[in-house]
Amino acid sequence: MSTPSHGPLVRVPFADLQALLQRIFQRHGCSETVAGVLAHNCSSAQRDGAHSHGVFRIPGYVSTLASGWVDGRATPTVTDVAPGYVRVDAAGGFAQPALAAARQLLIEKARKAGIAVLAIHNSHHFAALWPDVEPFADQGLVALSVVNSMTCVVPHGARKPLFGTNPIAFAAPCAGQPPIVFDMATSAMAHGDVQIAARAGEQLAEGMGVDAQGQPTTDPRAILEGGALLPFGGHKGSALSMMVELLAAALTGGHFSWEFDWSGHPGAKTPWTGQLLIVIDPSMAEGSRFAQRSRELVEHMQACGLSRMPGERRYREREAAEREGVALQEQELQSLTALLG
Template structure:
């Protein structure tokens, strides 16, 4: 199995497909079946490729330790339930969320094209990645996609005194004419957890006003946040209300766990939140009137006229194009960590 990506080992840049192969091999080595491993590896490689490093190969250790300790089932076979003309549910069966979403993709797209809307309600799922890889492909198919996923207890609700919510991101994607989709993906916590972990590893401080320590006092020390501290919501009570909405849709509605409900204390190494995910699709073909694609271009043109230099996702697409030309940079230490995961 190691032979398959020997070619990728020369230098510090690796092409996308060999990286997916390497990550797939690591996940298979740690108990995932080839189908599941391939989906997670591709997702992870996409994040690395697009410069979304907090959800790229940095996460592989967490995937591996979660598999090793039996917290997440890398061989789970998700089950889809066709609940109503515009609504399907998926029980991920304690597996990853992405294969559950993949299972529902075709059914949901057909529902959206027929009824105008579709919901995919995923429960019993583990999601450790960014959310934009889940919505962007639907926009590539001409649909509007909105998704929320809850995570693990690490964020204090506005007005509260202890953590309850997860980082609880919201992602949204719309198709564009002849361009990559317009996509945003934002944590409703003031910063994402991945940034705290990366700052801790790099020995850097956090910005002010985003986190508290174990005593509830404001802190900029990432280690203080990771050791019993917590994040705050972005934008005060407004971000907190959105985070609550994420809990209600991703868990309350799907049948998954709220971010504070699951107990991974008995699984040393567990890092994948065991919660739920909600995806909404809208087919703009039913909108009538002027084509939606024209309207998106009008708004973007006028945003640029109002001085907006960079759209959400612009940086990811720029990184993507560079990676397609030059390969994906993997540092020597990162590469050594991946090799260790492949052996160990």
């Protein structure tokens, strides 16, 4: 997640921002259903201060739709494979409408079998991952999701990039407060945050990436222009990134992060891969006790001096947005409005 860039801010009611984005998505080739899902996802990220996945992404969505690389009108096909297994062919469209189409079946299976998995393939994921898992925790379930992306990370001990930024997101209910949620790239930084730093002319911390010659760099442009990111945490983050390729691509039937070729689609930005979600019903073993135990964990972390829980900043930004409206730069709002023309 990033800090907002510079420039005068405006505040827009969430519903207005969502409606604006919905119109933009529809204007640029999405069906009403797909536009609704993406608009809610993207305004939620902006509302929660996840700026690298908020309205910052809209130009990328628009250029991708214009390039013909993604099908904004795709209808996902949901297959009920087994008592704990749902598969979705996203039909070359976005992953979020595929998840939305399968969500109810996935929840029913998790409640009945105790655990269920959703395997999405033939899908494009260009958004934050936490909006995919948080709603399950709101319903008392524990959710874990992984999605692979596009080659830009050098495996630990290798010389060339192969993996995507391959995030892992997790959500669990917590008594008396919003769910515990995290969403982490397995790269040292999220790709969107590198783009934001490049745009702002800022330098990165050391250990984030390498330049086109494979040499360490703190220049975000050097990473974006022929360079690559490193995994977080050395060989361990690298192993997790490998696991994400196996779960999100090999297991679902999607593409690995290096397998798709968008060179015939200038403007294409959305990785065409796969996504896996695992949902567990914690009441199976512990009845209603899980959320209380989750709360005890939080209290112990705070008692150890933890200043901020994972996800806490998002909830704070969300509260502020509910009171005052969603913050975005005046210039961003103008650019969005221009996309309706």
